[in-house]
Amino acid sequence: MAGRISDEDIAVVRERSPIADVVGEHIQLRNAGGGNLKGLCPFHDEKSPSFNVTPARGYYYCFGCAEGGDVITFVRKIENLTFTEAVERLAQRAGIQLRYEQGGYVPGREQGERVRLIEAHRAAAEFYAERLATPDAAPGRRFLSERGFERVDAERFGVGYAPAEWEALSRHLMGRGFTAQELIRGGIAREGRRGPIDRFRGRLVWPIRDITGDVIGFGARKLLESDDGPKYLNTPESPIYHKSSVLYGVDLAKREIAKRSQAVIVEGYTDVMACHLAGVPTAVATCGTSFGEEHIKVLRRLLLDQAEFRGEVIFTFDGDSAGQKAALRAFQDEQKFVTQTFVAVQPDGLDPCDLRVKQGDAAVRDLVASREPLFAFAIRSVLSRYDLNTNEGRLGALDAVAPVVAGIKDPGLRKTYVVDLDRWLGFMDEGFVIRRIQQVIGRDRGPGQARAPKQETVDPAVRLEAEVLKLAVQRPALLGPEFDALGAETFTLPEHVGLYGMIIGVGGTVTGGPGGREWVDRLLEQAGSAGETGEAGADLRSMTTRFAVEALRADTAVEERYAAAMLAKLHETAVGRALAQVKSRLQRLNPVEEQQEYKRLFGELVALEQQHRVLRERAAGA
Template sequence: MAGRIRDEDIALVRERSPIADVVGEHIQLRNAGGGNLKGLCPFHDEKSPSFNVTPARGYYYCFGCAEGGDVITFVRKIESLTFTEAVERLAQRAGIQLRYEQGGYVPGREQGERLRLIEAHRAAAEFYAARLAAPDAAPGRRFLSERGFERVDAEHFGVGYAPAEWEALTRHLVARGFTPQELIKGGLAREGRRGPVDRFRGRLVWPIRDITGDVIGFGARKLLDSDDGPKYLNTPESPIYHKSSVLYGVDLAKREIARRSQAVIVEGYTDVMACHLAGVPTAVATCGTSFGEEHIKVLRRLLLDQAEFRGEVIFTFDGDSAGQKAALRAFQDEQKFVTQTFVAVQPDGLDPCDLRVEQGDAAVRDLIARREPLFAFAIRSVLAQYDLNTNEGRLGALDAAAPIVASIKDPGLRKTYVVDLDRWLGFMDERFVIQRIQQVAGRTAERTAGRYAGRSSGGTAGQTAAQARGGPEAGMREPDVRLEVEALKLAVQRPALLGPEFDALGPDTFTLPEHVALHGLIIAAGGTVAGGPGGREWVDHLLAHAASGSGAEADLAALVTRFAVEALRADVSVEERYGAAVLAKLQEIAVGRAVTQVKSRLQRLNPVEEQQEYNRLFGELVALEQQRRVLRDRAAGA
């Protein structure tokens, strides 16, 4: 084995790896004042940035998920590496030759697996790029030329050619010191009858790079009629290539995406090339898979996507029915972005690459400039399926478009599209359109609620439908509130399972006013200790206290009755453990709120100028986190 990396080399790696630069390769950072930088956390989903970087001290910390550490920790977590692999990755980036305690310089085959696969892909990319100039690569050069790309363009994007031979790349990389097992594991080769053979043969290849610029895979386009494989063949899943989170061109586009607050999603490698060369350098594409949630996370971090609605995500699709279906699928993910989302559709069906060939660079820029809001496109696509010259057609179109409009979360934007929908349909009666949308949305909610009620214990479909429509008990759908309901149901039905700990809970444990009031009523009635095993006498006692009160307390009688009837979520055989778990989880959530408050206060303090208060709050935070861990363990073990 290579042995342990020398401490002085590790220190040198930290010194020459500015944390703001390393983190900035993955997320957009902005000045947060006081020498700090801030961005959207890459380790959890969030709508507003809570990920802080302090370049002067070389540390990061997320006030949202409590992840923190130095530059080596960041690389370890973001790329799923061991400590040694992370140091080697940063050393490679900084041009540092590491020394090891045993055996001097590390032999290549003893380096981390990820580094070895990255090096193999880099060597493969160089091999393919060099072979593009060979005589047998003429079909590849012709393919590029017909699509308006010159040699310098191919070099810029690293386009290459995979020879139509069984082992050309494999022989080359094995001669460079890579093992057949490494080539197979990385997807560069596959197992043949007599050993490993090249995965890509007789194809034009595009290197696919991660956000830092490392080659992690390839996309290969069929050129020869004798090739019976698919039109495009991509690298399979590997330790370094995960297609669900890879965007082709993101390494070239990331800085412009951050600078312009714009990302353009196209469908292919040549479309990315065409857009960049035409003056749309924010274009990226998925690699052999549809645009999904992991891609959204990557773009949100680059856009610093948050509530100000500054940014734009623009999807480009063909104007045919398949392209429209793709756009409507994108609509399903629209509200996972906070930025404004658009669609750019070319009516004649030309993709950006063909559009550039036929009409020039300006036509590609105009396509993006003519973008249409995704909501408008989705609604118009639905309306196009109906005959709007008849009353029946207009009413059917309204009912079909209603769920789309009702799903818009922003009230102001929803109102605007109600007005637009009324105008597009020609009713000229906004009140009627609003009522119809509410009716359709209500029926959808009731169907959803009915399915939910069939799965849950207690409650009626009508009650749950009222919640889904946003009635007084809409909050019951939230996990924390459901937990409060379970605790209160236990206090009403089986108080002995909770005991004095329930009585000692503070009012801030509960989030809904009626829950706070019911907890107070139970205490006023003598607490769970007075309730004993529960039963009718205890419920009657609670109802009598509720009836003797006035105002809000009198209104609690209905809630007591409901909680006395509604079934618990646990079987009788496990009620005792269930009660302990619910109580511990409820306390854990309450402590979690306190943790959030302390973190918020800490974030507003200057640790240098307000050191005493900062240290006091930090100590309080540590104690709360310890308490939360204890409660979490208790809940898990109950």
């Protein structure tokens, strides 16, 4: 291991890394007067900007959360790096070759993990891009051509081709000095019987870049009929790739998002390409996951999303029922933006990519221009399910839409939509509509009604238990004997203990196979015959059903790895509780007077600590 970076080189890195430029790659900064710049703090949620940058002195400070420092501190915190990794990250950005004391410069030896993984991904992206021109990549070129993309478009977005070979990329990268461990750790390859094998084979590949432009992962589209994998396969979670905060195309869109105060959310890689090429350069997409809170934080910082600066976030969805459901899910997050949110729906169900192919660039721009406020779309989506030509239909629609209207936090906006709702339903009596909404909300919360579903606890340990039980209900084969051997004492919530006992009662997950309806039916049948009656039995059945349909917190492509990690974490948590109990008992013993018992417990403590360490390593590496 090479020594520390020389102080002289650290000083050069600071000098050649203007703090306004580095911070500006992550958030939008505006003139705050006095030579200062300001923006929304990336380290805590806030409505008004309190994050200040002073370029002349090279420092930043947030008056909201008291975070401050220089450009190296900022990179350390924003990217969760060590000091050395942050310096290396900035040196790479500025084209500076670092020198290390106590050993000098040894290329590739002393670099931090992030730098090495970034370099490996950049080399992989170049490899894929070059292979797009080979004869074997003809299906990929045809796929792009059929969707209106030319060679220059593929080059602009870095689209490439992964050869239909087991080790083509792995051999190439290892020949350039990268280790098998680095390739597997970064998600570029996975462990094979004789070494690393390529994660993507025979697929069209899009490089996924972070906000600064570094390649951190890939999205790959199936091309071959012989490929039995999912249509789209994404890089798994890694030290540099976290799908919950990644937006495809954000590196290309960030300047225009800040300039136009607009962000357009589309559903896929080709949709982002189509929008940018059609004149909508603010388009971004999520990568293998639904749009969520971390994505909102990224966009808010780029939009400088604050009360006195009204921008636009536009969601594009298909006009079918699935698209409407997606829009209604977006409604749940809408009010986390200060800015205005809209929905742009193509009635014929065409996504931006298909729309561009069939109707041209102007049609894509028109789609975005035809946006409708998200609240209005959510309300209209509910109303469309009812016959508004009858009194029964209008009243049913009003009752169904009441929670949506009541969920609007801004009182003025809520009142405005009550007026619109009255007009859309044709009652022409705003007072009646308001009273009815209040009655519906009050009735749903009042006594004597069906019990509301229990709110999911925020306790991480209990949430972990729930996720493992959800896996047991949905994917029993992924858990198998290790889950069955856990024991009921592993679980802390009584209903979790009950569900675990019920699973064991039907033979355990080893008898569940791949899961599916038959397995769930067995569990529900067991719930009815396990001696549980009344409310307890109903709770057990309800929980089983909920776990059977509730989405797992992982992509299908990484479920096996995810299940192993969750199981190890749960086991680790249980062993941690046992450790605490043994330590407590040891503290109460007199090591001289109760020597034999003390030795026995001390031996148990050592064994538990070793088991805890192994499980922690398994959970981290799974």
